[in-house]
Amino acid sequence: MNDVAAEAGVALKTVSRVVNHEPGVNTATAERVQAAIDRLGYRRNDGARTLRQGRTASIGLVIEDVADPFYSGLSRAVEDIALGHDYLVFTGSSGESPTRERDLVLAFCARRVDGLIIVPAGDDHEYLTPEVDAGIAAVFADRPPGTGPEADTVLCDNTGGSRAGVHHLIAHGHRRIAYVGDSPSIFTAAERLEGYRQALSAAGLPYDEGLVAMGPVDQGRVQADVERLLNSPDPPTALFTGNGRTTVASLRAFASFGPGGRRLGEPHGADVALVGFDDFELADLLKITVVAQDPVGLGRTAAELLFQRLSGDEDAPRRVELPTRLIDRGSGEVRPGA
Structure with a gap:
């Protein structure tokens, strides 16, 4: 950023205002700063910016299998909600292994994600208690958690x-x-x-x-x-x-x-x-x-609950159950001996 300021002949604060789309810079100066940014190939360090704000603008998503179309729909819905909040999503597959679920969750926590959405593979989530106590928000999707911290849960009927x-x-x-x-x-x-x-x-x-x-x-x-x-x-x-x-x-x-x-x-x-x-x-x-x-609804609801928690919601944990619907297409309408 110092190089951009020198190239454009402006103060560092002026560059900061242009980069962060803040008011107070006249059009001609902003255009000169943008031209310097383009010439130098400057990119804002979002990681450093969010860390200064006490967050990483990222969440972790642990599902059963990323290749399963059901979880693909859920994952995409989580990503869409996260991107709307300028967050990135790190995703991993547990393969129905409680050990792998735990390792993935703790790996995400070690990278200081702000929140987690977990499709549980096991029923022991005591390992998550210290992370939740430290301030990481967690939501469980598709299946409820076992032992461990209470958290929002989104299921289908x-x-x-x-x-x-x-x-x-x-x-x-x-x-x-x-x-x-x-x-x-x-x-x-x-x-x-x-x-x-x-x-x-x-x-x-x-x-x-x-x-x-x-x-x-x-x-x-x-x-x-x-x-x-x-x-x-x-x-x-x-x-x-x-x-x-x-x-x-x-x-x-x-x-x-x-x-x-x-x-x-x-x-x-x-x-x-x-x-x-x-x-x-x-x-x-x-x-x-x-x-x-409704895997999309499942992912969307879980993500919305997570971002409510990240915004300071301290209400008691919720359990949301989404409805199913029967679609008759012919195979279920065959009568015995037809």
């Missing part, structure tokens, strides 16, 4: 959404409905299983553990479970899948049955109905009925 999806299948005449979901240790998977059970109970249908298949979302596991369920002596007439990746893996499993095999979720000629939790790309073209979450 996992139980209610699952209940609505299974009820939709029951309303179309299905009585043997399988649930294929993620690992039961994951909060969202457990909540969706609970919604499945509630819908069966409300319809007077028994809960059959033989119709439930949960585990890691990889093609081999889902493929084996779908084949086992549909090749059983008394197979289900419908599937409810617990998230978008499980739905896609199930569709691939059905493709392996080949011509003349079991057909999934086709409006005409199908023999197995399907409703999936989570909308996903091409679901509309494939005519897949889904219970849609």
